[in-house]
Amino acid sequence: MSYVIAAYGITGLTLGLYAFHLLRSRARERKTLVGTQESNNG
């Protein structure tokens, strides 16, 4: 049973962290993008 939990745990954790990383990076990129636009306008 511990093997099964390990396999699913590692998979879930890795993919979860990766998804989190992607979403957070995207939010950050969006923010800097908007920031650049504003500074250009101003």
Next chain:
Amino acid sequence: MRVLAAILWKDLITEWRSRDRVVAMLVFSLLVVIVYHFALPEGTGPDIAVHTPGLLWVVFVFAALIGLNRAFAMELENDALAGLALIPADRGWVFAGKAVANALLLFLVQGLAAAAFGLVFDIDLAASALPLAGVFALGTLGIAPVGTLLSAMAVRTRFREVLLPILLLPALFPVLAGAVEGTAEVLRDGGPSFASVQLLLVVDGIYWIICFIGFDYVLDE
């Protein structure tokens, strides 16, 4: 085709005048053989015959990496890489010239390194010299095209000497599998089987075609 001959001639002449690549490859190969002696103190036992093909090809791969690292570094240092890209012909022929030169150098080193290996580990390689040379040549013709293509890429990156083996080694599996098996068959049965020769021919052919086309996108001004 004339471009191929010109590039090949240029590379061989340069190598003949300096001899630094062949010497470096040879010295390194001999050092690897000596490392084998340290790593396998019982190397002279009956087991060595079984492992000879694998051990030999490890030497060859290392020698190839040493030689390939210099294949384009030389051009880059002399600012000749842009010149090569400007040759008014299909760049594939530039690639072919380079790859044939690399193959010839490696083949020469293979012969000498194998002779040294046979000498120190007391294995009679001379008895089957001809079929062995055939398998070595087929293996080399598989290493040379991918090696030349990836060397042209690696030379344009940081840590080029580190990147080349990382790029090249996983791509060599089909060639090495066929070459090691073929070498083992020569040592065991006196000649390579149809299967390994067929495999090597197919892999060599595919590599040459892919790399011939791909090189066009690798060389730039």
Next chain:
Amino acid sequence: MNGLGPIASRLRTVSGALLGILLVTYVYTVANAPIDSVQGVIQKILYVHPPLAYGAYLGFVVTAVCGGLYLWRADEKWDRLAIAGAEVGVIFCTLMIVTGPIWAKGTWGKWWSWDPRLTVTLLLWFVYLAYLLLRSFSEGGARTARFAAVYGLVGIALIPLNYFVIEIFGGRGMHPENLERGSLGEGMGLPFLMGNLTLFVAFWWFVLARWELENLRALGLAKRADPMARAREEIA
């Protein structure tokens, strides 16, 4: 982003929502799947290991195809999709290489065997790791994109060649050939199907999200590098 961007973004949203539903069903069916009579509970790893393998290979196909499209069309958006394919492919491949030995340790009693299929997949993993290293070791721009595309195509050509090697020399594999077909017992088909479906959708969600991120980065880079372009855009 000429048209493809919004579609990709919408696709990602849809697949994200679909993924939520699938994930719940997947967990439920796996938890309720019957215990294998021979292997015991450890057999449940097979509801995650093969689907990861499909994702891995799919990622590498995406990389190679987009690399080819980039070389053909010289449009950077294909190169950015190729990055997404390689990165997601490497992650799926890594997870497959991790979950496989966990199952093997529990069933065969050892972590690793030089089974032909395992060896070939490991080699492929190294090829795409090298692909990502090649990208990060070169200075970026069109040259990196071209190098990566060529290497991706070499990598995809290696898959049939490696299997050709196995065909000729291998043969004696320990990998259960019939895992995917037939050998699934009563009630095991559904969780297996759910695993494939969930990870398939998850794969595309990751690729699309990664692509979007890379597109945003490129956009930001272009804007930062050239504020005048922005101004010209405003005037026009």
